[in-house]
Amino acid sequence: MSLLIKGADLAGAGAGDLLVRDGVIVEAGAVSVPADAEVIDADGLVALPGLVDLHTHLREPGREDAETIASGSAAAAVGGYTAVLAMANTSPVTDTAEAAERVAELGQRAGLVDVQPVGAVTKGLAGEELAELGLMARSRARVRVFSDDGRCVADARVMRRALEYVKAFGGVVSQHSQDPRLAGPDACCHEGELSGRLGLPGWPAVAEESIVARDVMLARHTGSRVHVAHASTAGTVEVLRWAKAQGIAVTAEVTPHHLVLTTDLLAGYDPTFKVNPPLRPAEDVEALREALADGTIDAVATDHAPHARHDKEHAFVDAAFGMLGLETALSVVSDVMVRSGRLDWAGVARVMSVSPARIAGLTGHGRPLAVGEPANLTLVDPDATVTIDRQASHSLSRNNPWHGRTLTGAVHGTVLRGRPTVLKGALA
Amino acid sequence: MRHLLSMRDLDRDGVLSILDTAASMHDVQRREVKKLPTLRGRTVVNLFFEDSTRTRSSFEIAGKWLSADVINISGKGSSTSKGESLRDTVLTVAAMGVDGLVIRHGASGAAAQVSQWVDAVVVNAGDGTHEHPTQALLDAYTMRQRLGDLEGRHVAIVGDLTHSRVLRSNLICLRTLGARVTVVAPPTLMPSGIATWAATDGFETAYDLDEVLPHVDAVMMLRVQRERMSGGYFPTAREYTVGYGLTRERLARLPEHAVICHPGPMNRGLEIAADAADAAQSLILDQVSAGVAVRMSVLYHLLASSGAGTAEGSVA
Numbered sequence A: 001m002s003l004l005i006k007g008a009d010l011a012g013a014g015a016g017d018l019l020v021r022d023g024v025i026v027e028a029g030a031v032s033v034p035a036d037a038e039v040i041d042a043d044g045l046v047a048l049p050g051l052v053d054l055h056t057h058l059r060e061p062g063r064e065d066a067e068t069i070a071s072g073s074a075a076a077a078v079g080g081y082t083a084v085l086a087m088a089n090t091s092p093v094t095d096t097a098e099a100a101e102r103v104a105e106l107g108q109r110a111g112l113v114d115v116q117p118v119g120a121v122t123k124g125l126a127g128e129e130l131a132e133l134g135l136m137a138r139s140r141a142r143v144r145v146f147s148d149d150g151r152c153v154a155d156a157r158v159m160r161r162a163l164e165y166v167k168a169f170g171g172v173v174s175q176h177s178q179d180p181r182l183a184g185p186d187a188c189c190h191e192g193e194l195s196g197r198l199g200l201p202g203w204p205a206v207a208e209e210s211i212v213a214r215d216v217m218l219a220r221h222t223g224s225r226v227h228v229a230h231a232s233t234a235g236t237v238e239v240l241r242w243a244k245a246q247g248i249a250v251t252a253e254v255t256p257h258h259l260v261l262t263t264d265l266l267a268g269y270d271p272t273f274k275v276n277p278p279l280r281p282a283e284d285v286e287a288l289r290e291a292l293a294d295g296t297i298d299a300v301a302t303d304h305a306p307h308a309r310h311d312k313e314h315a316f317v318d319a320a321f322g323m324l325g326l327e328t329a330l331s332v333v334s335d336v337m338v339r340s341g342r343l344d345w346a347g348v349a350r351v352m353s354v355s356p357a358r359i360a361g362l363t364g365h366g367r368p369l370a371v372g373e374p375a376n377l378t379l380v381d382p383d384a385t386v387t388i389d390r391q392a393s394h395s396l397s398r399n400n401p402w403h404g405r406t407l408t409g410a411v412h413g414t415v416l417r418g419r420p421t422v423l424k425g426a427l428a
Numbered sequence B: 001m002r003h004l005l006s007m008r009d010l011d012r013d014g015v016l017s018i019l020d021t022a023a024s025m026h027d028v029q030r031r032e033v034k035k036l037p038t039l040r041g042r043t044v045v046n047l048f049f050e051d052s053t054r055t056r057s058s059f060e061i062a063g064k065w066l067s068a069d070v071i072n073i074s075g076k077g078s079s080t081s082k083g084e085s086l087r088d089t090v091l092t093v094a095a096m097g098v099d100g101l102v103i104r105h106g107a108s109g110a111a112a113q114v115s116q117w118v119d120a121v122v123v124n125a126g127d128g129t130h131e132h133p134t135q136a137l138l139d140a141y142t143m144r145q146r147l148g149d150l151e152g153r154h155v156a157i158v159g160d161l162t163h164s165r166v167l168r169s170n171l172i173c174l175r176t177l178g179a180r181v182t183v184v185a186p187p188t189l190m191p192s193g194i195a196t197w198a199a200t201d202g203f204e205t206a207y208d209l210d211e212v213l214p215h216v217d218a219v220m221m222l223r224v225q226r227e228r229m230s231g232g233y234f235p236t237a238r239e240y241t242v243g244y245g246l247t248r249e250r251l252a253r254l255p256e257h258a259v260i261c262h263p264g265p266m267n268r269g270l271e272i273a274a275d276a277a278d279a280a281q282s283l284i285l286d287q288v289s290a291g292v293a294v295r296m297s298v299l300y301h302l303l304a305s306s307g308a309g310t311a312e313g314s315v316a
C-alpha cells in the first residue's frame, strides 16, 4: 500500500506529487499513479513538513478530565501536527525516566502524533535539585528538552548547573522566564495601565526580560543551549537579537496567541484570556511578529493548556492560566503572518516544523519534502476560511480564546509516517 | 437587568439622583419607625466571600428598612483548590430565587463576572482592589453635606492607592461630579500606569503631601495595610507617617473649611493621627451613618424599579 499526494504546492518548491511507501517519500515531482496507491488530490493545497509543537500540555497523568494524551493527540493531528513535546508539569511530574517512558508509550498507543516527553529540570518542579536529567535522556523516551514550565528555574545557580549538565547529551533547557519575585505570586495580567485600573496584580514585562537576559549570559558562560519558552515582550526580543548577534546559543518560541491577542481583552475579566505569560499590549505583539518574521524568534509553539470548565469559572485571579492552541495554531499563523506577507509557506515550514524539530532534537521531523525523507507532512488549504467554534474540538476542554473568530488558512490533512491521520480536516 | 458594578455604571445625573434619594432615606433614619414598604416581597442576599462586618451590616440594615427579606451568606474561600467554582456557588444561591445579590469578594472583577452568570440585580460591595462603588457614593454624599456641590472642589486622596478599591471608585465618582482630584502616595504605592491613566481621566498625581494640603477642600486618607511594609512598599511605619500621614502638624496646613474623610477602619497613628480623626473637620462618623442611607438609595434604584415603574430611570 502506498500513498500518492497529487499536485500539492511543496512549500516554496513549486507544485509536485509525492509518493510515499513504508513511511518514506520514495518519489517526488511528476509521479504516475501506482495501482495500489491511495491518492490524495492536493490541488490547491500547500504541503509542509509535519508541524512540531515545542510546548504542549497534555495533562496526563493527573488531570485526565481536562485532557488525555489520546485526546490531545487527536487535537494535535487535526491541527496539522506530527509531533508534540509534552510538558513535564503533570501530576506526578515527569521527572524520572519511568515517567517519561510512560508518556511516550501512551503517545504511541494513541498513535496520532509522536508524543515526545519534556523532562523536568528540577525534582517536582521545585526549583531546587536537578531531576534525573541523564536517566531521562538515556531512557527509551530519549528526552532532550528539559523544562520546569509553569514555573521558572529562578535560582541562577540551579539554572547554571542544568545548562552545564545537559551538554553531556545535547539537551536544551526550555525556560519559563518569569522572575517570581518581580512578578509576585498573584500576578495574573500584564502590568500596565489596565492592570492598575482593573485592580489586578500585574506581571511586569521586566520579570520576563531580566530572566531572559540572565539566561543568555548563563548560556554564554556554560557554552550550552537555552530555549526561551513563550517570549511575550518587545524587551525580550531586543535581548534575543543582541544574544544571537553575539553568537550565543539561544532559541525562542512565540505562541499564536501572543502574536494576535492583546491585554485589553481582559477588560471584562474573562478568564478565557488569562494566560501565562499574560497577553501584552499591541506594541509587544508587533515586535513579536517582526521577530518571528526575521528569525530572531525561531519557532511558533502553542502552549496548548487545556482546563476543565470549573477551573476557569472562578474570579479572574483564582482562575487557571492557559488557553487551547493545537487545533488553531496553523490558522492563526496563516491569518496573521502569511496573509500579511510577513512569512511565505517556506517560512511557516521553518517556524512550525523545521526549527522546532531541530531545537528538540527530533531527527524524524522537520525534514525536507524530498526522496528518502520520512513522510511526516501537513496539507494546508491556504484559502479556506474557518470560523472557530469552541464546541467543535477534539480537546476535552473548551478554553478556546479564538471562539467566534474567522481565520483564513486551514489544515486539510496530516500524514504521520506515510499514514493519513487527518483527511479533509477530520480524523482519518 | 441592571447592576451597580462600577462607578462607571453611573453618569452625573445617575449619581446625583442616588445622592438625592439618599438624602430622603437619611431623613427616614431619623424617624422613630424606620421601615419603608418599598421592597416588600423582595429578597436580597448579601453574599460575602470576604469578611466586612461594617459593609455587610450597612447593606443588611438598608435592605431591612426597605422591608426586603435580607439573607446573609458568607461564601467560603474562593481558591481553585477548594473545588466548587465561583460560578457554581453563585448559581446555587441564585437558584433560591433572589432578586438582588450584594457581593463582596477578595478578587477584582468578581462582581462583574457574577453579573454575567445570574439574572438577579448585582451590587458590588467591594471586589478585590478594583472598586467599591457604594463607598464612593457615601463619601460623595458626606462631602456634599458639608461642602455643597463638589463641582470644582479639590479633593486629595492619600495613601495606599495601589491596593485601594475605594480609590478607584472615588476617582470615577469625584470626576463625574466635576471635582478636581489629586492622588498622593509614595511611587511604590501608585498603581501601575497611573501617569497615562491620570492624563486620560483628568486627575493629578503628587508625591509631596505638604505641597498639596493647603489647596484642598477635602482630604481622604486611605488605610495602609501594615503587611505592605514587609512587601517593601515603604521602609517603616515611622517613615510612612512622616511622609504621608495626616499628622497634627499637617492638620494645621489644611484650610479651615477643609474636611477629612477615611473609609475605615483606621490605623490611628499611622495614616491618620488621633487629633485629625477626631477633629471638627472630620467626617468619619458621618460617613458611617450615611452608608445606610446611600445603600438604601442604591437598592431602591436597582430593585424598586425592576418589574415596576422605573425610579427616575436614572441608574444607567
Ligand SMILES: [Zn+2]
Pocket: A149, A150, A151, A176, A229, A230, A276, A277
Ligand atoms: Zn510556561
